Amino acid sequence: MSQVALPLPSRSLTLAPKPFAVPAGFLFTLVILSAMAIGLAWWQGPGLLRDWEVSRDPVVLDDWDMVDGECSSRRGLTDCEANVTYSYDGQDYQKYITLAFFDLSSGDYTVDLVVSRDNPDLATLSLGLDMLEPYHRHGGLHVALWRWRHRHAFCRATGRTG
Numbered sequence: 001m002s003q004v005a006l007p008l009p010s011r012s013l014t015l016a017p018k019p020f021a022v023p024a025g026f027l028f029t030l031v032i033l034s035a036m037a038i039g040l041a042w043w044q045g046p047g048l049l050r051d052w053e054v055s056r057d058p059v060v061l062d063d064w065d066m067v068d069g070e071c072s073s074r075r076g077l078t079d080c081e082a083n084v085t086y087s088y089d090g091q092d093y094q095k096y097i098t099l100a101f102f103d104l105s106s107g108d109y110t111v112d113l114v115v116s117r118d119n120p121d122l123a124t125l126s127l128g129l130d131m132l133e134p135y136h137r138h139g140g141l142h143v144a145l146w147r148w149r150h151r152h153a154f155c156r157a158t159g160r161t162g
Contacts, residue, residue, distance in 0.1 A: 044100055051099075051128045057117040058129065061086050064113040071109055078103045080127065086113055088120040095123045101131040 069082030080099040085092065112126040 047098060047100075047124075047128070048132075050122055051124045051132050053119070054114055054116045054122050054124050055129050055132060058114045059088075059117045059120075060126070061088065061113045061115060063087055066111075066113075069111075073103070073105075076102050076104050080109070080125070082125065084113055084123065084125075086115070086123065088115055091120070093121065093123065097123065097125055097128070099125065099128045099131065103131070 064084055064086035067083040067085070069080070069084075071078055071080035073079075078099075078101055080097075082097050083094070084097060085094045087093070109127050114124055114126050114129060116122040
């Protein structure tokens, strides 16, 4: 093996830090996921806010009527819509209610109409309040996976099992 004489500088040498290079698909994925999150917030946000407001001071009504109410399930996502009319404190209301949530059952749902005591213009179905839990209407699989991942990371860090 031959020896090659390389002229090296007299000062000390340091390695340059590796520059951060973003993979080509990362920006595309970020844009697509952001658009999906914005679309989901636009689609379900008003209904979630309405149901949360009603859940703070709910009143179940006995005198109400539902016209064209139906739910359809596809691959765990249940989408419900109903036209309801009701009276509260002598005033008549007519509302169109839509709900979407994760549920693996495909049976029929029995519902009541629930309004806010403070603002009777806010009305929802009891099914919406039942499914207000994070694992039904906020992307349950993602929450469950996130909790499982962080629980196991905590167990590895502390040496606990399970």
